[in-house]
Amino acid sequence: MSRQDIHNSQTPVLCRNCEVRHRGLCGVLEPDQLLELSKHTRMVRQEAGSELIADDADVTTYANVMTGVVKLTKMLEDGRQQVVGLQFAPDFLGRLYGRQSRLTAEAASDVELCRIPKVALEAIMAANPALEHRLHEQTLRELDEARDWMVTLGRKTAEEKVASFLFLIATHIDPVAQIQRELGERGDAEFDLPLSRADIADFLGLTIETVSRQLTKLRKAGVIAVENNRRFVIPDIERLETYCG
Amino acid sequence: MSRQDIHNSQTPVLCRNCEVRHRGLCGVLEPDQLLELSKHTRMVRQEAGSELIADDADVTTYANVMTGVVKLTKMLEDGRQQVVGLQFAPDFLGRLYGRQSRLTAEAASDVELCRIPKVALEAIMAANPALEHRLHEQTLRELDEARDWMVTLGRKTAEEKVASFLFLIATHIDPVAQIQRELGERGDAEFDLPLSRADIADFLGLTIETVSRQLTKLRKAGVIAVENNRRFVIPDIERLETYCG
DNA sequence: CGACTACTTGAGGGTACTCAACGGGTGTGG
DNA sequence: CCACACCCGTTGAGTACCCTCAAGTAGTCG
16 A cells, blocks of 8 residues: 655545545545545455454444455354345445444455444534435445345246356456446456355355256356366356346 | 314324324424425325336336335246335335336235325435435345345245244234334234235245145144134244244 | 365255145126 | 136145255365
């Protein structure tokens, strides 16, 4: 991180080389508000697998995902687990206004977070309706995504679930595929999967064996190619989409 | 609806005998703001089964659920359907800021709605941050509920799903059970089911036959009693809860 | 080299689905 | 009044899909 001062710039030093500044919640802030916010923030790195927010833990900080993927999970008493959401940069992390978390947040890959104390953000938000509006829009997007996923969980076959998962990741992770998609173009995609087979199974409501079998099936059908168990190549995303049900 | 004027009352006539006024989004409004809002609202009744918002339709109005139950559904191209949410009074209905709906809203029972044009609500909201805050909190609650339900869809057995559904309805519909629950008391519940077996199946990601079989099983176990296929009696809600997984 | 982890593959079984028949309630028409 | 159709829900028989349990492979680390 660059620490050098640049004369007369209104952008706080810490935020200057933040890659998600304009897309994330900070995008709605005026320079002086950004400065105020940046007094409370701090960047942290967490390695894959570390727990970011524990279930039932008191929430004292919020965060923005800067790089990497965060998985949100819920667990039943007997240990059955379900991934209820994935968050990518520049998503906001943390249950607003909640006293304690109702789920566990875990780093799926190595992640960088921009943390801010709960009280600090809520104070700035109270004084700045645009900020609440921005966060409200993210919440609405997450609700849309959760409901889309409910269809996948409730009504799709194992093959369709795995295809839908790969489609989701491809369109969220691969920056090229992401842009192509926004332009309405067809294309290929290539990415390192941020989740283990166990994570995928927990996301899809399947077992790891079933996930593995369906991946093999898609591989043999030529829909996907897999290298090293983690690197995926999708020669034709539109073809993959036809497997999503 | 009472139309008589009451001198010096600051509450708009139309809102005066609104039962959900204080619990719904209107609760945050000052009398003059409520008056402004009420100039645009109109109460409508819709009978069970009628479509309230069509998938992909342009959204021109929002609404508040006053009485009854609304179900939100999504469909795959081949007709497979999934209920992705249920809304009870005083829930807010409609995808805020969205140009078109991404789901279908249908009256599960006879419902009363308080409709308001999209532009009117958004104008009032822009001038009143407390209103957006209130709606944001409902969105957050709905997201919590959607994620809870993802666990049910992905990880529970058919029996647990049906028990979870009955538990959800019991704690949302029966006013007595609702209050007991808030007080942390155990108790019974009794209600008319607002959904058909087909609706339940679509909510749980099951078939109607499986739903029926599981209801029979719970009935034979004495966890529930059913009259007329629609009226349910739950002698011990805590006992039902142990079947939820 | 062995131990460990992550993933794949195989065999067998159980849960929920499919297809089908049946029962009860309601509305219609003779 | 009954006959009939129709809708909704239940029950039964057979099956398919996915899970469970188990073994096997590949990559990594000490």
